[in-house]
């Protein structure tokens with residue numbers, strides 16, 4: 001009798017994507033870390049849209065180009081789930097971090113957070129963002145030169161913690177050092193002693209979490225939830241009966257902070273760097289600002305009228321996407337373009353490979369905000385072709401919030417200041433893992 005053993009998994013018989021896994025455990029660490037962007041672009045030339053590599057002891061498949069990335073983004077929860085690349089992320093951020101959730105749990109959490117950082121609630125934050133921006137400009141105008149990235153990074157911390165938990169000027173407090181310690185512990189040897197990086201990270205976490213928890217406990221006790229993001233979360237939770245513990249809320253807040261701060265710092269500094277080489281574009285931005293009715297108070301409706309500013313922001317995020325890519329874990333064997341994508345392996349999708357695709361964006365290397373006007377609308381050519389905020393089930397939930405902060409910051413800057421950079425500075429932007437200036441940039445701000 002002939003027994004025909006047929007695999008229930010059609011992908012099992014397919015070959016793995018091309019590529020070289022390198023040495024076991026070490027893999028390609030050195031080549032990838034030295035110049036990640038160059039490495040990724042060379043691999044694309046050599047192998048095409050999917051190829052395998054080993055990185056930090058794990059098997060990866062890299063996905064590049066429109067079709068490949070669409071496959072990743074549209075198969076969340078079916079074939080893929082989010083993967084936190086940091087070794088100690090659970091120890092430092094805790095278990096209720098929304099990026100660790102999947103399926104319905106993830107969707108519910110997204111919905112809850114969306115209530116506080118999306119749509120109409122954003123109107124509550126307009127004046128706070130505007131006033132804090134102004135206070136930074138006043139400070140900058142008093143100095144000869146300021147360190148651009150470091151100042152912007154203080155600003156984004158202050159904005160986020162003011163809006164998340166009502167904390168003023170966090171950048172000038174112990175919180176800033178605690179966050180730095182926590183960040184330093186993310187990828188280190190997972191051994192926690194007072195003298196190790198992880199030990200210091202956990203000590204700082206304890207202090208920070210206690211401070212944040214006290215705010216929550218106090219607000220609940222006084223039955224005065226407040227109108228910031230925490231306040232909205234507490235109110236919504238009560239309405240929908242989805243009670244998170246104070247610790248879970250803190251984890252959520254810290255999660256938002258870590259997922260939003262460096263991205264916002266990146267976008268704001270790249271905006272100033274990239275437009276510094278395009279005075280014609282700055283002029284058009286200025287004209288748009290001057291056309292607005294100065295007696296009309298700032299609001300979401302007024303910001304909506306800044307159409308050209310929005311186009312320029314989009315172009316900055318296309319050319320220098322703050323987040324270089326996303327990580328996933330394969331939860332089910334599948335296939336792409338005839339290659340097997342095995343369960344248990346990891347995925348990295350590379351955002352710039354879509355944003356710089358010449359079939360989607362005409363002359364993709366050119367800084368041209370007009371590509372986003374209503375006639376050209378290059379970002380609407382096909383679904384998932386404009387992805388600085390990712391896409392699909394895990395698209396960034398801070399997207400509208402990020403546009404709000406960037407728009408208010410830049411329009412207030414244009415109203416109040418003129419600025420220039422110190423001569424002959426290297427304005428290179430490093431793109432990995434988060435885009436930021438490669439070198440210190442000194443900028444001078446003066447009243448307009």
Ligand code: HEM
Nearest residue numbers: 099259260263267322323326388389390394396397398402
């Ligand atoms: C210009 C600014 C920003 C950019 C370019 C950006 C980009 C991204 C990208 C690409 C992802 C998806 C990553 C993936 O597919 O693995 C993401 C996810 C996320 N972002 Fe942002 N982000 C920005 C600002 C923010 C802000 C301000 C917040 C919160 C205050 C935020 C919160 C989040 C969260 C919570 C996720 C995870 C979503 C999930 O797993 O469902 N982001 N962001």
